[in-house]
Amino acid sequence: MISIKNSTYAQIAKDLHEEASMSVLFYVILAIAFLNIALIVLSFYQSKQTKKSFESLKTSLAKLKSGESADLQKDKEELIARGERIIHKYPGRALAFLLWAVSLSLVLTMSITVSDFVRFSYVNSAISYYHQLDAVSAPFIDQSERMSLRSKFAQIKSKQDYVAIIERLQAIAKQNGQSVPEFSIW
Numbered sequence: 483m484i485s486i487k488n489s490t491y492a493q494i495a496k497d498l499h500e501e502a503s504m505s506v507l508f509y510v511i512l513a514i515a516f517l518n519i520a521l522i523v524l525s526f527y528q529s530k531q532t533k534k535s536f537e538s539l540k541t542s543l544a545k546l547k548s549g550e551s552a553d554l555q556k557d558k559e560e561l562i563a564r565g566e567r568i569i570h571k572y573p574g575r576a577l578a579f580l581l582w583a584v585s586l587s588l589v590l591t592m593s594i595t596v597s598d599f600v601r602f603s604y605v606n607s608a609i610s611y612y613h614q615l616d617a618v619s620a621p622f623i624d625q626s627e628r629m630s631l632r633s634k635f636a637q638i639k640s641k642q643d644y645v646a647i648i649e650r651l652q653a654i655a656k657q658n659g660q661s662v663p664e665f666s667i668w
Contacts, residue, residue, distance in 0.1 A: 487640070487641050487668065488639060488640045488641070490601055490604065490605060490668070491608075491638050491639065491640055491641050491643065491644050492638060492639055492640075494605050494608045494609055494612075494635075494638055494644060505598050505602070506595055506598065506599065509591055509594055509595050509598070510591075510595070512591070513587060513588065513591035516587050516591075517584060517587060520583050520584070520587070524579065524583075604668060607665070608644065608665070608667070611648070611663070611665040612635060612644075612647065612648065612651070614663060615648065615651035615652060615655060615662070615663075616628070616631070616632075616651060618651075618655045618660050618661075618662065619651050619654040619655040619658070619660065621658075622654050622655070622657070622658040622660075623654055631647055631650065631651065634646075634647055635647055641667070641668075644667070645667060648665075648667070
């Protein structure tokens with residue numbers, strides 16, 4: 483958990499950027515690719531199974547027609563039952579598997595996407611908060627301290643780094659009677 487937080491704060495140091503939209507796009511493309519591959523594999527598997535079943539059915543039908551069967555009625559009923567299984571069983575199972583696979587992949591993809599969205603939303607809010615505090619306290623900071631704080635901001639590696647910068651800017655603003663907006667640091 484600490485490394486996730488630290489990587490989040492390292493993202494803050496990069497300032498506002500488009501990583502969030504690129505990441506979401508990557509996951510959407512990944513999900514679409516996975517679904518397409520699953521559909522292709524499933525269709526090949528299904529067609530192979532159906533072809534085997536039809537070949538077996540054809541062989542049995544040929545035996546029935548040629549009269550090689552000892553019990554014609556029994557073989558006829560078995561042949562009809564096998565044909566019905568081919569027609570009803572395989573497409574239903576394939577569809578159920580496909581729906582299960584698609585649902586699972588969508589749940590996983592959406593979970594990853596939502597967690598990334600929340601993280602990137604926080605990163606952008608934290609960056610905006612820094613810029614807001616910087617603007618509020620700018621008239622009361624000499625140029626060298628402001629540049630030092632900007633340099634430290636660009637080098638953030640952990641929550642402690644971020645908190646130290648924010649607390650310094652808040653203190654400067656409050657000492658000079660400025661209102662400081664609220665922000666909940668994760």
